[in-house]
Amino acid sequence: MSDMNFDRLDIRTDDCMVYEKPLDTLLDVPFHYCPGCAHSTVHKIFMEVCQEMEIQYDIVGVAPVGCSVFAYHYLNVDMQQAAHGRACAVATGIKRVMPDKLVFTYQGDGDLAAIGTAETVHAANRGENFLVIFINNGIYGMTSGQMAPTTLEGMVTTTSPHGRDIATQGYPLKISELLANLPGVAYVTRQTAYNAAGVRKTKKALQKAIEYQKKKLGFCLVEVVTNCPSNLKMTPLESNKFVEEQMLAFYPLGDIKVPGGK
Amino acid sequence: MGEIRLMKGNEALAEAMIRAGCDAYFGYPITPQSEVLEYLSIDATKRTGMVVLQAESEVAAINMIYGAAGCGRRVMTTSSSPGISLMQEGLSYIASAGLPCVVANVNRGGPGLGTIQPSQGDYFQSVKGGGHGDYHLFVLAPSSVQEMVDFVREGFDIAEKYRTPVMILSDGAVGQMMEKVELFDQMPRKTEFPDWATTGRKRGQDRTYITSLFIKPEKMEMINLNLQAKYQAMIENEVRYQSFHLDDCEYIFTGYGLGARICQKAMEMGREKGYKIGLIRPITLFPFPTTIFNEMASKVKGILDVELNAGQMVEDVRLSVEGKTKVDFYGRMGGMIPSPDEILNAFEEKFINGGAK
Structure with a gap:
């Protein structure tokens, strides 16, 4: 079980229940994530998908290095924790020896699109049958606010304190568009989790991806553009506004590649 | 008496891997051990159903090993010195997470890109750690093509007994030379997997997970003490000369x-x-x-x-x-x-x- 302990007030009573965790797939442990962070939202909706589609016994996940390194403390499905950037290689190992199980990775932008780019691209290019849930918040969270491969031009981080300078620090990487060009990739979509509509659509995208995985159509990636209030030094609401106005302007929402078309 | 053949060290190692019921091999070409992947690519999958996959790098290969070993499968990779260096991070994770696997190093001359000729320059790397943290590989040193065969099967047994990575430390000469070998008979692949393996959550139970991350120092010290106890048991029970x-x-x-x-x-x-x-x-x-x-x-x-x-x-x-x-x-x-x-x-x-x- 979790090696974290929190004391908390249990406010759940039947008469005030308007919102419920997926009880079988999300462990009853408080998230360690910062207030306003979207990791807990994405964890919850993906576990809802697993419970509703009854795949919790048939799926194995891979946790990254990054803020979601402890994903296995919350997600009640079998999981492996991978070295930084290696989730797609670990997932390849799992899927190849258990081709009839569903496999997913859960990775941030640094893990997937910086240190793990080679593993990501080659797993996609082999058409590995697993789902990548890609959380893109444009900044390093766990190490406290350094520049990510997806950091926007001019965006201030602790390692781009004067704003990301394209001339010396390169361009923000649209890894989803890049991967969509590969024939082994079945499904790439970009969603968000900063508002209720975005969360609903992200959940639908995850459901679709699982359907495609059941059919073994190839590599699937669901990018979720999210906030990082702590490292953007914003309130949760301000950070949501940043996602809406800045991030989505550069990372537009919608399907980038769907099976059999587009 | 098993089947007798005249075989090259690397090919004998690959044949032994198939016969030992190995479930998956992930590797990357490097001289002087590329024959292993080449040999397996011919018909290993057809013979036993084992997975044979050429990875994009040794870094990817060792992490594929991590993933497949974490599912309780018999898995193996091979490389030579520079490639083994690239695997060190993964081996540290594998040792910490307690995953069984066999890795063969067909040692070539270094440091750096060095030479493709035989060397024993990787003793320190193999025996003293190689990657970060307090861990050991169980290291077997074959001096003949016969031992390239025998140590694959014995390596899997040790790896599974102690939940530890095993290194077969050979060299370019043992890998490349041809000798008479006696091969053991084909063993069946496993059909049952240990409880710790992530093979999908079991009904009525919470999930299983594999990790090497323990933020609390008290817990991480316990993990280290358990590792040291494992190494002590190897010292007491497994020494061979x-x-x-x-x-x-x-x-x-x-x-x-x-x-x-x-x-x-x-x-x-x-x-x-x-x-x-x-x-x-x-x-x-x-x-x-x-x-x-x-x-x-x-x-x-x-x-x-x-x-x-x-x-x-x-x-x-x-x-x-x-x-x-x-x-x-x-x-x-x-x-x-x-x-x-x-x-x-x-x-x-x-x-x-x-x-x-």
């Missing part, structure tokens, strides 16, 4: 793998000249056969350690003898292989003629 003429010897030659084979010839030549030479060949490099060296140290006039490196195992020999006898070293580097004559000359120079100096 081969010896010759220890009953009458006045001097001991020692070396491992290819070095030991050359020493054996040098020992025979020396005995013909009247020198009472014995030989100790460590087969497990970790756990190291400390006791036999310590016992023999008070009975002999000296030990000559011969390696294809600048002197690496000799440090463990010296630690084992605790100063009770003279230990000297002779080695060649960079892919050069010492001849038996050279070794005997070095022995005479260090122990007979100039020995008193």
Whole structure:
């Protein structure tokens, strides 16, 4: 079980229940994530998908290095924790020896699109049958606010304190568009989790991806553009506004590649 | 009696992998061990259903091993020195997470890109850690093509018994030479997997997970203590070595793998000249056969350690003898292989003629 302990007030009573965790797939442990962070939202909706589609016994996940390194403390499905950037290689190992199980990775932008780019691209290019849930918040969270491969031009981080300078620090990487060009990739979509509509659509995208995985159509990636209030030094609401106005302007929402078309 | 064949070391290793019921091999080409992946690519999958996959790098290969080993499968990778260096991060994770696997290093000359010729320059890397943190690989050192076969099966057994990564540390000569081998019969692949494996959550239970991350120092210290207890059990139960003429010897030659084979010839030549030479060949490099060296140290006039490196195992020999006898070293580097004559000359120079100096 979790090696974290929190004391908390249990406010759940039947008469005030308007919102419920997926009880079988999300462990009853408080998230360690910062207030306003979207990791807990994405964890919850993906576990809802697993419970509703009854795949919790048939799926194995891979946790990254990054803020979601402890994903296995919350997600009640079998999981492996991978070295930084290696989730797609670990997932390849799992899927190849258990081709009839569903496999997913859960990775941030640094893990997937910086240190793990080679593993990501080659797993996609082999058409590995697993789902990548890609959380893109444009900044390093766990190490406290350094520049990510997806950091926007001019965006201030602790390692781009004067704003990301394209001339010396390169361009923000649209890894989803890049991967969509590969024939082994079945499904790439970009969603968000900063508002209720975005969360609903992200959940639908995850459901679709699982359907495609059941059919073994190839590599699937669901990018979720999210906030990082702590490292953007914003309130949760301000950070949501940043996602809406800045991030989505550069990372537009919608399907980038769907099976059999587009 | 198993099937007898004339085989190249690397191909024999690959054949043994198939016959040992290996579930998956992930690897990347590098000289002098590319024959392993080539051999497996012919028909291993057809024969047993095992997975054979050429990874995009050694980094990816070792992490594929992590993933598949975490599912309780028998998995193996092979590489040579620079590629093994790339695997060190993954091996540290595998050791910490307690995942069984077998890794073979067909050692070539280094450092750097070095040479494709045989070397034993990776002893320290294999035996002392290699990656970060306090861990060991269980290291087997084959000196013949037959042992390339035998150590695959035995390596899997050790890996699964201790939930530990096992290293078969050979070299470019053992990998490339052809010898007669006796092959064991085809073993079935596993159909049942251990409880700790992530094979999908079991009904009525919470999930299983595999990790090497324990933020609390109290917990991480426990993980370390458990690892050390495992290594202690290996030291107590799994030490292996081969010896010759220890009953009458006045001097001991020692070396491992290819070095030991050359020493054996040098020992025979020396005995013909009247020198009472014995030989100790460590087969497990970790756990190291400390006791036999310590016992023999008070009975002999000296030990000559011969390696294809600048002197690496000799440090463990010296630690084992605790100063009770003279230990000297002779080695060649960079892919050069010492001849038996050279070794005997070095022995005479260090122990007979100039020995008193």
